[in-house]
Amino acid sequence: MALATPPGVSALGVIRLSGNDAIAIVDQLFPSKNLEVQPSHSMHVGMIKDGDNILDETVVSIFKNPRSYTGEDLVEISGHGSPYILQQIIDACIKKGARMAKPGEFTQRAFLNGKMDLVEAEAVADLIASNTSISQKAALHNIRGGFSNQLKELRERLIRFSALIELELDFSQEDVEFADRKQLYQLVDEADAVTASLIDSFRLGNVIKNGISAAIIGKPNAGKSTLLNGLLNEERAIVSELPGTTRDTIEEVINIGGIQFRLIDTAGIRRHTTDVIESAGVKRSLEKMKQADLVLYVFDINTIGEDELLEIEKDFSNEQIKYLLVANKIDIEGEEKSKEKLSKFSNLIFVSAISLQHINDLKEKMIETVLQGKVQTESTIVTNARHFEALRALHAALLDVRKGLTDKLPGDLLSLDIRRCLHFLGEITGEITNEDQLDYIFSKFCIGK
Amino acid sequence: MALATPPGVSALGVIRLSGNDAIAIVDQLFPSKNLEVQPSHSMHVGMIKDGDNILDETVVSIFKNPRSYTGEDLVEISGHGSPYILQQIIDACIKKGARMAKPGEFTQRAFLNGKMDLVEAEAVADLIASNTSISQKAALHNIRGGFSNQLKELRERLIRFSALIELELDFSQEDVEFADRKQLYQLVDEADAVTASLIDSFRLGNVIKNGISAAIIGKPNAGKSTLLNGLLNEERAIVSELPGTTRDTIEEVINIGGIQFRLIDTAGIRRHTTDVIESAGVKRSLEKMKQADLVLYVFDINTIGEDELLEIEKDFSNEQIKYLLVANKIDIEGEEKSKEKLSKFSNLIFVSAISLQHINDLKEKMIETVLQGKVQTESTIVTNARHFEALRALHAALLDVRKGLTDKLPGDLLSLDIRRCLHFLGEITGEITNEDQLDYIFSKFCIGK
Numbered sequence: 001m002a003l004a005t006p007p008g009v010s011a012l013g014v015i016r017l018s019g020n021d022a023i024a025i026v027d028q029l030f031p032s033k034n035l036e037v038q039p040s041h042s043m044h045v046g047m048i049k050d051g052d053n054i055l056d057e058t059v060v061s062i063f064k065n066p067r068s069y070t071g072e073d074l075v076e077i078s079g080h081g082s083p084y085i086l087q088q089i090i091d092a093c094i095k096k097g098a099r100m101a102k103p104g105e106f107t108q109r110a111f112l113n114g115k116m117d118l119v120e121a122e123a124v125a126d127l128i129a130s131n132t133s134i135s136q137k138a139a140l141h142n143i144r145g146g147f148s149n150q151l152k153e154l155r156e157r158l159i160r161f162s163a164l165i166e167l168e169l170d171f172s173q174e175d176v177e178f179a180d181r182k183q184l185y186q187l188v189d190e191a192d193a194v195t196a197s198l199i200d201s202f203r204l205g206n207v208i209k210n211g212i213s214a215a216i217i218g219k220p221n222a223g224k225s226t227l228l229n230g231l232l233n234e235e236r237a238i239v240s241e242l243p244g245t246t247r248d249t250i251e252e253v254i255n256i257g258g259i260q261f262r263l264i265d266t267a268g269i270r271r272h273t274t275d276v277i278e279s280a281g282v283k284r285s286l287e288k289m290k291q292a293d294l295v296l297y298v299f300d301i302n303t304i305g306e307d308e309l310l311e312i313e314k315d316f317s318n319e320q321i322k323y324l325l326v327a328n329k330i331d332i333e334g335e336e337k338s339k340e341k342l343s344k345f346s347n348l349i350f351v352s353a354i355s356l357q358h359i360n361d362l363k364e365k366m367i368e369t370v371l372q373g374k375v376q377t378e379s380t381i382v383t384n385a386r387h388f389e390a391l392r393a394l395h396a397a398l399l400d401v402r403k404g405l406t407d408k409l410p411g412d413l414l415s416l417d418i419r420r421c422l423h424f425l426g427e428i429t430g431e432i433t434n435e436d437q438l439d440y441i442f443s444k445f446c447i448g449k
Numbered sequence: 450m451a452l453a454t455p456p457g458v459s460a461l462g463v464i465r466l467s468g469n470d471a472i473a474i475v476d477q478l479f480p481s482k483n484l485e486v487q488p489s490h491s492m493h494v495g496m497i498k499d500g501d502n503i504l505d506e507t508v509v510s511i512f513k514n515p516r517s518y519t520g521e522d523l524v525e526i527s528g529h530g531s532p533y534i535l536q537q538i539i540d541a542c543i544k545k546g547a548r549m550a551k552p553g554e555f556t557q558r559a560f561l562n563g564k565m566d567l568v569e570a571e572a573v574a575d576l577i578a579s580n581t582s583i584s585q586k587a588a589l590h591n592i593r594g595g596f597s598n599q600l601k602e603l604r605e606r607l608i609r610f611s612a613l614i615e616l617e618l619d620f621s622q623e624d625v626e627f628a629d630r631k632q633l634y635q636l637v638d639e640a641d642a643v644t645a646s647l648i649d650s651f652r653l654g655n656v657i658k659n660g661i662s663a664a665i666i667g668k669p670n671a672g673k674s675t676l677l678n679g680l681l682n683e684e685r686a687i688v689s690e691l692p693g694t695t696r697d698t699i700e701e702v703i704n705i706g707g708i709q710f711r712l713i714d715t716a717g718i719r720r721h722t723t724d725v726i727e728s729a730g731v732k733r734s735l736e737k738m739k740q741a742d743l744v745l746y747v748f749d750i751n752t753i754g755e756d757e758l759l760e761i762e763k764d765f766s767n768e769q770i771k772y773l774l775v776a777n778k779i780d781i782e783g784e785e786k787s788k789e790k791l792s793k794f795s796n797l798i799f800v801s802a803i804s805l806q807h808i809n810d811l812k813e814k815m816i817e818t819v820l821q822g823k824v825q826t827e828s829t830i831v832t833n834a835r836h837f838e839a840l841r842a843l844h845a846a847l848l849d850v851r852k853g854l855t856d857k858l859p860g861d862l863l864s865l866d867i868r869r870c871l872h873f874l875g876e877i878t879g880e881i882t883n884e885d886q887l888d889y890i891f892s893k894f895c896i897g898k
Contacts, residue, residue, distance in 0.1 A: 004460035004530075005455060005459055006454060006456065006458070006459040006462075007455065009895065010577070010895055010897065011577070012898075014454070014463065063492075081898075082579050084581070084585065106460070128458060128531045130531050131533040136504070143506060144506075449460035
């Protein structure tokens with residue numbers, strides 16, 4: 001049992017109970033009707049009473065095993081949104097034998113009861129955390145089977161080969177080949193292509209899940225604040241400070257093409273940064289910038305020297321920082337003339353923050369620079385670091401199988417490599433799990449989900 | 450339409466729509482089933498889609514007119530608790546013709562559609578805000594008819610008399626009396642008794658709704674912090690600071706007998722207060738203390754002088770402050786000896802904060818002092834200031850009717866006074882309302898209720 005809605009005073013709050021006794025427990029608190037004889041997917045208005053004590057007027061929804069989220073009998077009590085009253089209802093349920101659910105326990109039970117595989121279960125948490133259209137789409141895709149269907153199919157086909165090869169071992173004296181090596185080679189190729197593309201998608205997936213932090217740096221009067229406002233597309237105060245007075249940076253969050261960018265204004269680190277840039281390059285501020293996924297170095301095209309820019313570029317490259325050089329204020333001398341000035345820089349874009357010229361181009365270039373290419377949101381995207389790690393291990397195991405095939409390894413050795421592939425495939429979708437791992441996965445969920 | 454659950458990331462969030470088009474609007478976003486043909490109190494699992502765009506996997510509940518909270522068709526969409534996704538569902542509903550509900554609009558509609566009277570509707574907000582067993586009980590009592598049933602019955606009986614008296618006016622030439630003056634007198638007495646007791650209950654009702662603020666003051670080392678801890682009944686840090694660094698007082702909230710006390714520790718105002726008490730009495734801190742419903746003046750029984758205490762008592766009385774003198778540290782010389790010292794004070798209680806002696810007696814006395822008597826929670830309690838004002842006006846009007854009867858006023862004048870009674874009665878339960886008043890009442894509700 002758990003409160004499934006956020007804490008706080010509101011119109012309503014929902015308490016969820018799942019398990020064999022869920023209906024019987026709520027029934028004891030709900031005197032106006034016998035809930036135990038009600039059909040699945042039915043709703044019942046009535047008082048929740050603890051003995052003679054009326055606690056609340058509620059709507060109780062009943063979902064019966066197996067037609068529920070968890071696959072068990074599940075009851076939802078929708079009461080008035082008073083934290084005090086909801087707590088009293090929870091306490092009354094505990095008195096009747098319920099216990100508080102662990103974070104994600106409802107989804108964990110759904111997984112254990114076969115209502116969803118592990119990728120689908122993990123996507124539930126991603127969906128709840130989603131805050132852009134792409135993260136929402138990726139999570140919904142995975143909730144509904146997504147790439148786990150693909151992996152499951154590969155796994156089944158590999159299992160068949162594995163069985164055949166192991167059968168060969170039983171007849172090892174006779175030198176038979178039940179498993180067609182050519183077909184297996186094809187399957188491995190296919191699996192490898194899928195795996196490689198999924199691994200590749202994690203670059204985007206990670207960004208979808210965690211967003212991109214972009215630091216805007218530059219000298220005073222280069223137009224950093226104007227650029228920030230231009231990117232935010234709003235005529236409002238430059239900064240909206242995050243809570244806490246000890247922070248020395250200020251963040252604004254925007255969505256660019258469905259990806260969340262945290263723009264870090266360096267107003268707070270100006271003291272450390274820009275003076276240094278003026279004198280001896282960006283070295284001292286590099287540590288700060290290295291924490292960002294992307295650095296926008298803003299400068300005034302009308303006052304910059306080419307040598308100065310070359311040095312800055314060298315610094316960024318040396319430190320392996322992803323960066324964009326933003327040549328600002330092209331409105332002053334015009335776009336043509338500005339472009340003539342700096343022709344030999346590749347990671348450079350010409351803008352006018354004040355007149356919003358090429359701000360959208362800048363946005364596109366920001367995504368390209370981080371993702372090293374255009375965003376492909378049509379195909380399946382891996383957003384989960386656990387899946388990514390397992391896919392990399394799978395990829396290595398597939399390479400071993402392929403090498404074994406090329407080297408004509410004996411069946412018993414080949415079989416071991418195939419089993420490794422099966423293991424990592426099963427780990428992703430949850431056919432192979434251990435309790436600790438599950439507990440860890442679900443511990444990151446919301447209470448009540 | 451409105452989000453009915455608190456904002457925030459959680460397992461689930463519920464969006465509510467009410468009105469003739471509610472089902473049709475959601476139906477357009479719910480392709481897997483025709484929601485318009487589904488029965489009342491049914492639930493449906495499916496995707497919410499905006500065109501081809503899947504927004505969420507949801508459970509949609511349908512309540513049909515008149516079997517719903519509002520008395521209209523009502524739909525609840527229970528989705529994943531991602532604020533981003535819930536907002537998208539809301540946006541999609543708006544595209545299909547829904548609009549955002551005003552605070553309390555669902556309950557306002559329930560009232561306008563005759564599902565509840567005004568007292569019952571107002572009790573819904575009280576229930577949501579309730580944070581003690583007494584406030585919960587009072588709100589639930591009123592949600593289920595409570596004193597409005599009593600008032601409605603009185604109103605109907607008064608209406609009958611009013612009609613008879615007005616009938617007399619039609620026959621005014623003939624000097625007939627259709628309305629038995631003696632029975633009317635009895636009814637007025639009865640109504641007056643009910644009204645007086647309801648008015649009286651507001652002293653408690655107000656305290657139930659708003660709690661009691663109690664300031665703990667006294668010299669350094671009188672044992673204020675120990676007393677605060679004793680009242681809190683917990684061995685923990687003396688203070689839990691409220692957010693904000695500019696506050697100069699610190700509050701702890703406890704329930705005593707179901708009533709919420711906000712204990713104001715004067716640690717923060719010590720600089721202004723206690724020095725002054727030491728020198729020239731409590732005058733300078735009186736302004737601060739006057740804001741509290743109750744002042745606990747704590748002193749060390751072993752070092753206090755009777756004259757000093759008399760002066761403090763005089764100050765409190767002059768300023769009409771409700772106070773308790775708390776003679777602390779009776780453990781040092783023993784209860785008997787301590788009591789002998791100060792025998793002539795009435796608002797005084799002997800305690801030992803450190804050994805928790807008589808702390809429960811102090812709690813009882815705190816309630817008694819504020820409420821001027823024991824708490825009666827069995828009878829109906831008026832917690833609403835609007836009801837209180839109308840009841841006072843009703844009381845005055847009833848006195849006028851009674852006086853008119855005693856003075857044998859002519860029927861037309863008597864009728865006017867009875868009509869005033871009817872007006873105030875109707876104002877409480879909502880038979881007589883105006884739109885501004887309703888808007889004001891419901892504007893204080895939650896969004897989504």
